[in-house]
Amino acid sequence: MAENYINSSTVDLTSNKFIREAIAFTGFLLIAIILGFSIVRGELVTAGFYIALPFILGYLFWLFKDPKVGLYSVLHYCFLANGLGRYTTPAIPWGLLIDGILLLTVIATIFSASKDDAKKMNHPIFFIMFVWFVYTLIQVVNPEARSKEAWFFAVRGVSLYLIQMIPLILILMDKKEDMDRVMKIWFMWSLISAFYGFKMDIFGVTAGERKWLDEGGKITHEIHGRLRIFSFYSDAGQFGAAMAHTTLSAFLMALGPYTKKEKYFYWFITAVCFWGYALSGSRGPLFVIAAGGFLYLFLIGNFRILATGAIIGGILFGVLKFTHIGDGNYQIHRMRTGLDPNDASLQVRIENQKKLAVYLATRPLGGGIGSGGSWGARFSPGSFLSEVALDSWYVKIWVETGIVGLVLHVISLLLVLVIAIIKVFRLRDPDIKQRIIALTCGYFGIVVASYGNQILGQMPTGTVIYFSMVYMFLCTRWDDEISRSKGVLPPLEEKKAPEISSGRVIVKIS
Numbered sequence: 001m002a003e004n005y006i007n008s009s010t011v012d013l014t015s016n017k018f019i020r021e022a023i024a025f026t027g028f029l030l031i032a033i034i035l036g037f038s039i040v041r042g043e044l045v046t047a048g049f050y051i052a053l054p055f056i057l058g059y060l061f062w063l064f065k066d067p068k069v070g071l072y073s074v075l076h077y078c079f080l081a082n083g084l085g086r087y088t089t090p091a092i093p094w095g096l097l098i099d100g101i102l103l104l105t106v107i108a109t110i111f112s113a114s115k116d117d118a119k120k121m122n123h124p125i126f127f128i129m130f131v132w133f134v135y136t137l138i139q140v141v142n143p144e145a146r147s148k149e150a151w152f153f154a155v156r157g158v159s160l161y162l163i164q165m166i167p168l169i170l171i172l173m174d175k176k177e178d179m180d181r182v183m184k185i186w187f188m189w190s191l192i193s194a195f196y197g198f199k200m201d202i203f204g205v206t207a208g209e210r211k212w213l214d215e216g217g218k219i220t221h222e223i224h225g226r227l228r229i230f231s232f233y234s235d236a237g238q239f240g241a242a243m244a245h246t247t248l249s250a251f252l253m254a255l256g257p258y259t260k261k262e263k264y265f266y267w268f269i270t271a272v273c274f275w276g277y278a279l280s281g282s283r284g285p286l287f288v289i290a291a292g293g294f295l296y297l298f299l300i301g302n303f304r305i306l307a308t309g310a311i312i313g314g315i316l317f318g319v320l321k322f323t324h325i326g327d328g329n330y331q332i333h334r335m336r337t338g339l340d341p342n343d344a345s346l347q348v349r350i351e352n353q354k355k356l357a358v359y360l361a362t363r364p365l366g367g368g369i370g371s372g373g374s375w376g377a378r379f380s381p382g383s384f385l386s387e388v389a390l391d392s393w394y395v396k397i398w399v400e401t402g403i404v405g406l407v408l409h410v411i412s413l414l415l416v417l418v419i420a421i422i423k424v425f426r427l428r429d430p431d432i433k434q435r436i437i438a439l440t441c442g443y444f445g446i447v448v449a450s451y452g453n454q455i456l457g458q459m460p461t462g463t464v465i466y467f468s469m470v471y472m473f474l475c476t477r478w479d480d481e482i483s484r485s486k487g488v489l490p491p492l493e494e495k496k497a498p499e500i501s502s503g504r505v506i507v508k509i510s
Helices: 002-009 016-040 044-065 068-077 096-112 115-119 124-141 148-172 176-203 207-221 236-254 260-280 286-299 303-322 330-337 344-360 373-379 393-426 430-449 461-485
Strands: 499-502 505-508
Touching (some): 068 148, 124 148, 176 430, 236 260, 236 286, 286 393, 430 461
């Protein structure tokens, strides 16, 4: 008995478990000692770092164990990234954290991916966007570009996030269940941001938000004494576009083959996010709903409903365009100005585009990525492009990558749309079809509305669109799998090993 007791209580100093526990204890002890000294010396920033260090290390361990964690982190964080700087003093470039998470996710995926995983990148959506990425990569040597640093910062939203996320989604989150979960996360954050916008409208802004407005934001966000709601997004334009995008997709989901409980939930999201869009005071996002809605009527293939929808849409357009009904309501008035060809801001945009056309006539590759807008003002102040407002996403692409880049970019976006539409007509499963219709119509709405605002490439809309594009291409594979499970399609035949005949002996290669 004594011998058994001794053996059971003896610690094996060479066991992996003991070594891990010893390292962990030593690490936490060192952190505790350093933390104590830092607090005593008044180095609170250093102390804060060491408090966060165990959580950071734990997160890194989790990410490298399951790289999908990185993609989910980006999806959640993209809703907060651009607005967090208003709540920290001094302002921290929180957006760069997305770059770090994506880079770590790419590294973790490289170490964990198998050959079969790597083959998933052999997909049309990756090659379409890879061509666009290569062109933006070449732009770093554009002779017209004045700053390589500006290229580095600006190319992230133009193509770098895109070319990282698409292969990661193809490898790590290519299941139908992943799409369902992504849509739930998207809708959840949209509701949170809408309710925060309602809080802002009713109770006013925080000190950090007021500081941001006073430092220049109020020029475009406080019009005639009315605050354009921006929630915790980068600005009201992005908030309005995101709300309109969610409104459209949730509305289309509410029309799908779902239970009453699910339909009520989608109707609730539709109503909440539509009011969030209205409070933003943004005019361009109206075209997200209009363009996506008309594409839906085309996709369902019911031309009677299509004609009815066209008539209703025409009536609403006529009311906004040719009457003054509802002008007393600020939100309706803002929507109406978006259809006025004599609107002052529209005229300014037209004049700017005329100036740019003259400048770019001899520059087919553009002025270089990062040469215009805020990046141009920061890295090449005083230049012609830095002093011209780039309100439209396509004007931005035209200015920075030239007519060659604009044509290439538009072709890639339209190619994705055409392929997605073809796939929609092939789908059999009602749930998959409704979800892909919602994503496709949302994608088309954002592509159209980006003519008026820089929506594509900005968070969180850009991230949602990257996921949407991949799922718009993968949908037929899921649909075929479901059809085979139901016996609608014959099962796939297993590939037989080739046979090598040598005289009378047949050798099978397994």
